[in-house]
Amino acid sequence: MKTNILLCLLFVPGSQLNPYIQCPHVCTCKWKSGKESVECSNTLLGELPVLADTTQVLNFSGNHLPTLKVDFFLAGGLVNLQEVYLSHTHMETMNRHSLRGLNNLVKLDLSYNLLSKVPAPSLAFTPQLRELYIPHNPIHSIDDFTFQGLSELTTLDMTGCSIGYISTRAFSPLHGLEKLLLRDNKIRILDSKTMQPLFQLQTLELEGNPWMCNCSIKHTVKWIRENNVPMPRPPICSGPSPVFHKPWIQLSLKDFICPPVSLISQKPRYINHPPGSNLTLTCSYSGDPTPAITWTLNGVPIIIGQKNLLSTEIDGERITSSLLLYSMYPRDSGRYTCEAFNIGGNVSTEFNIQIVDVNLFYEIFRLKIYIVLSGAGCVLLVFTLFLIGYNYKFRYNKIKYSNQLIISDNQETQWLQLLPDNTRNNFSYISVRF
Known part of the structure; x- marks a missing residue:
């Protein structure tokens, strides 16, 4: 009977764990929420102390770990860890094999450190990871396939980083993600293709970012609304001016617009063209809504008729307009302007056309050459006469004094x-x- 009582006491919640390994004096070892837990936070440790290999939860936050070394946990036999807390450890880098052996890890906290990027190579050794917390690290971007191999991930917290760019395939492996926290970053634009793999999303936090509420996030907003993704607090627009400081919830999709942008150079073009031949002028723009295009000659709208032909091609938000001008003559010279406009603004491209007779041009050129050569001949003649006169005078003086x-x-x-x-x-x- 006494033996049974002693065995029971060894497994009473709150009692010390494995009796064969003494709990480090700076740590606290106990049962917590049904798991063998070791609390070693804020103990000024730089290395892991010897712990029981049955440890399931380890809190090592507040210590000094600028670099998480290779096999940091495996070297101590801690292969049964399910939760690891490493916040506030001044961590800058993680060896690609630092998490090797943690096949059962389901929760990892790396918050408030100095990581400049998501430690993707290290995370590849945690295939069962379900919760990843990396808030308040100086991470500037999330690249393609950063979370490759983390198909079990349900929670991703990257609050308060410096994220300004998220690639379109950054979240592609995260088909089971339920909670995505990206608030208080520097994100201005988020492509809808980035969000499409997250069809299980139940919570999305995007507030606190300087959102540019134009057509670049229109389809992202549409995707969020169509999939009924809850956002506890609506994001606020930082621009453009018509929607400045307005929350997304107050805007319709028509409010997410982009003014026209020329897809070719907007510098004025100067074209010399021979008379009697045809000429085609082309301009191309993009915008949302799709811009309308008008043509003018010296500020006067061009009337489409027998002397010209207008063709327009529309491909999504892109529009291309070509103006074909028949039998051009000098009277058709001038400033042709292609202008695109929508509710967001307008932009134009100029073509300065001069109809010039090539033969006349060459005749004028030859005349100029003749004039130049004639002038040069006159100068040469005067110079020759001067030399003759000078030579005569010289010989006369020579004869005189001889x-x-x-x-x-x-x-x-x-x-x-x-x-x-x-x-x-x-x-x-x-x-x-x-």
Whole structure:
């Protein structure tokens, strides 16, 4: 009888767990909610103490774990863990094998840490995970297939992170997700394709984000309403101005609009075109609702008739308009404008058309070349005449001064004898002593 009483006492809720492993003095070991639980929070520990391998719940929050090392739990034999709490541990990184061995883990709390991204490689070792809490971590985006392998996940809390972008396939494996908490982030746009895999969703929190309530989230709002997904508090619009600071619940789908946007360059185009030929002008825009398009010539609406043909193609929110102009002549030159508009605004594209006779253009070009060459020829002629005149003057001066001879005394008689008798008086000479 005494033996039976002793065995019963060993399993009374609140009593110490496995008697063969002593509970660390800084921790508290007890039964809690029918599970073997160890409380080691705020104990300044940097490593796991020796714990019983039958431990099911471990609270290690408030300690210093900047990096969760490889086989952090498996190395201590803690393969039966079902709940792990690691909040406020200054955690920045997790080794891809840090959660290896936790095949029975159903709840993981990583809140209030320094993780810059969701630790997807580590989470792949927790196929039974049902609740994941990563709020208040500096996570900026959620990429495709981040939660690959977590098909059992029902709760995902990413409140108060810095999330600004969520890819269209970020939640694709989470077909059983029931609660998604994304409030107080930096999300402006959320594609409806991102939400489509979440057909089991029962709670959605999106408030506290700077939502741009235009056509980019129109289909997301439509999906939420069609699937009757409860939102405890409605999100508030941060723009555009017509719906600024209005809650989603007060807006109809028609209020989620986008002004027209040109799909080609809006810079004015300058086109020189030969007379007598046809010309096609094309503009393309997107917007929601689909924009309407008008054509003008120098600000006057173009009347569609025998000299032109207008064709329009609409593909969803995209519209393309082509204006075919027949037999263009100089009188048809001018500023052609394609303008798109809807309730959200308007935008336009300009085409500056000049009808120019190519032959006339070349004749004018040749005339300009002739004028330039003629001018150059005149300059060359004047320069040549100048050189001729300068050369004549130079030779004249040379002949003029050559009548003076500079000779020495002993050469005077020789020079005078060489000169003809009738030319001796025509030369003057200077006698110089050497």
